[in-house]
Amino acid sequence: MSSDNQQVPPDVLKQEARVWLRRLTSGEATEWDAQAFTRWKQSSAAHARAFDEAKRQWQALGPAIGLLLQKDQAVAARHETSMRRPQPGRRLFLRVAGGAMAAVAGAAIVHPPLQLWPSFDEWQADARTAKGEQRQLAMGGGVSVTLNTQTSIRRDMTDAGGGALELIGGEAAVDLATGATPFSVAAGSGRSTAREGQFEVRHLDGRVCVTCLRGTVQVAHPKGQARLAERQQLVYDSDAFGGVVAIDGEAASAWRRGELVFRQTPLVRVIDEINRYRPGRVVLAASAQENSAVNGRFSIAALDSALVQLQYSFGLQARRLPGGVVVLS
Numbered sequence: 001m002s003s004d005n006q007q008v009p010p011d012v013l014k015q016e017a018r019v020w021l022r023r024l025t026s027g028e029a030t031e032w033d034a035q036a037f038t039r040w041k042q043s044s045a046a047h048a049r050a051f052d053e054a055k056r057q058w059q060a061l062g063p064a065i066g067l068l069l070q071k072d073q074a075v076a077a078r079h080e081t082s083m084r085r086p087q088p089g090r091r092l093f094l095r096v097a098g099g100a101m102a103a104v105a106g107a108a109i110v111h112p113p114l115q116l117w118p119s120f121d122e123w124q125a126d127a128r129t130a131k132g133e134q135r136q137l138a139m140g141g142g143v144s145v146t147l148n149t150q151t152s153i154r155r156d157m158t159d160a161g162g163g164a165l166e167l168i169g170g171e172a173a174v175d176l177a178t179g180a181t182p183f184s185v186a187a188g189s190g191r192s193t194a195r196e197g198q199f200e201v202r203h204l205d206g207r208v209c210v211t212c213l214r215g216t217v218q219v220a221h222p223k224g225q226a227r228l229a230e231r232q233q234l235v236y237d238s239d240a241f242g243g244v245v246a247i248d249g250e251a252a253s254a255w256r257r258g259e260l261v262f263r264q265t266p267l268v269r270v271i272d273e274i275n276r277y278r279p280g281r282v283v284l285a286a287s288a289q290e291n292s293a294v295n296g297r298f299s300i301a302a303l304d305s306a307l308v309q310l311q312y313s314f315g316l317q318a319r320r321l322p323g324g325v326v327v328l329s
Contacts, residue, residue: 013046013050014050017047017050020037020040021051023037127153128151129151129152129170131276132149132278132279134146134255139163141163141181141183142178142179142181143180143183144175145172146172146175146256147172148170148172149170149255149276149277151169151170151171152167152168152169152170153166153167153168153172163182163183163184164183165185166186166187167187170203172201173198173256174194174199176197176215178196182194187201188207188236189221190219191221192210192217193218195215196215197216198212198214198215200213200252206238208237209235210228211232212228212230212232213230213231213249213253215230216229219236221236221241223240226244230249231246232245233245233247233252248263255300259298259299260277260298262297263295265295266291266292267289267290267291267294267314268284271310271328277300279324280324280325282325282326283327286329294310310328
């Protein structure tokens with residue numbers, strides 16, 4: 001958090017306000033949190049305005065979150081947990097927060113709510129990209145890493161060989177020049193290592209997808225090992241280690257060209273992918289259309305145009321809410 005006497009950029013204030021809102025409605029806040037929040041909000045009029053705006057946007061998400069609760073049992077379960085009665089030691093904080101927080105407490109049901117800010121692990125990253133941001137990192141030894149949208153990494157200190165990083169979440173592409181230092185990416189329960197070529201690792205929702213685009217990649221997992229050749233891919237999670245399959249390399253790495261390519265992809269998965277890049281949140285409330293196949297190539301820089309195309313292609317109605325939320329029904 002910023003110091004009280006520091007002039008803070010508006011974007012930083014918005015981010016801090018969202019972090020405070022998350023903490024205040026988590027059910028875990030303490031009296032110390034209440035005092036620290038009061039000091040932060042009273043630092044300046046800009047601090048107070050930033051928090052009021054964050055609160056207003058979160059309140060406006062209520063209808064969309066309600067739809068999400070109906071459609072996702074895992075989210076509904078987290079909602080049940082978050083709404084349990086707070087422990088006696090936290091009641092003082094609830095009184096300090098007062099009526100201003102009562103209106104938003106019911107919205108504390110998604111962690112993070114509709115992915116409006118990074119998770120705790122992502123905050124601990126050495127490098128992190130925001131929604132829609134991509135960043136290239138020079139790792140030395142002829143190795144470069146490109147981070148896709150909403151990607152968090154940290155230096156992997158457990159690797160005793162060449163360079164290594166841990167992919168906390170998101171997607172990273174690794175390019176190794178000829179004669180480069182061997183490089184590995186730890187993600188979930190596995191580790192992928194290459195000595196040359198190009199590979200990508202995607203770590204989302206507990207599943208890891210490793211794609212070899214050029215050269216070879218060795219993937220090690222407690223359940224087994226595999227060697228990927230050019231245009232091959234495998235998926236694993238904490239419990240299972242999938243088999244090697246052939247893939248379309250052009251579609252897999254389209255994000256590096258600023259595109260999203262879908263081929264016979266269910267609409268619900270297309271919406272999930274758009275949500276990784278587009279600010280706000282798109283909620284698909286038309287359950288009958290969830291598995292409708294989508295074939296298309298969309299520019300990441302013009303995803304609102306992609307939503308319009310999808311809306312008319314499948315006869316959907318779009319309701320636009322504050323904070324970039326769109327409900328398709």
